[in-house]
Amino acid sequence: MRVVPAFQFIALVLAALALIPAGAHFFELPNKMALDGRAYLTVQQIYAGWSLFGIALIGSLAANLALAVAVRRERIACVFATAAFASMLTVLLLFFAFVYPMNAATENWTVMPENWEALRMQWEYGHAVNAVLTFVAFVCVSLSVVVGRR
Numbered sequence: 001m002r003v004v005p006a007f008q009f010i011a012l013v014l015a016a017l018a019l020i021p022a023g024a025h026f027f028e029l030p031n032k033m034a035l036d037g038r039a040y041l042t043v044q045q046i047y048a049g050w051s052l053f054g055i056a057l058i059g060s061l062a063a064n065l066a067l068a069v070a071v072r073r074e075r076i077a078c079v080f081a082t083a084a085f086a087s088m089l090t091v092l093l094l095f096f097a098f099v100y101p102m103n104a105a106t107e108n109w110t111v112m113p114e115n116w117e118a119l120r121m122q123w124e125y126g127h128a129v130n131a132v133l134t135f136v137a138f139v140c141v142s143l144s145v146v147v148g149r150r
Contacts, residue, residue: 044109
């Protein structure tokens with residue numbers, strides 16, 4: 001029994017799950033940037049519990065690494081799986097460098113500091129960059145599956 005199809009499936013599913021909140025953040029950005037402070041704080045409360053999506057991010061990271069190792073003898077498939085891993089790793093690093101500190105500074109957007117607009121900009125654009133990188137990871141793992149040997 002080959003484990004590669006299982007790794008391929010798991011990597012695809014986890015990348016797709018990670019893409020759901022990333023895409024939501026990306027497409028809501030223009031409307032949220034137009035909100036005043038009070039409305040923005042209210043809207044931010046919809047993200048309560050979204051930290052569970054971190055499971056999909058960590059899982060995608062691990063699954064793409066496992067897939068890269070599993071297909072290491074298939075050069076192109078391995079390159080794409082490795083690129084997916086690198087993209088997801090970058091997503092996590094950027095989240096903790098640029099998004100998470102904004103959550104901490106605002107107590108998960110329950111407190112409105114004086115510089116809230118700058119914090120909002122970093123939070124929103126940090127998520128937008130991560131959405132693009134998550135999409136890149138999904139495309140890369142998909143390509144790894146498509147070009148991999150059958």
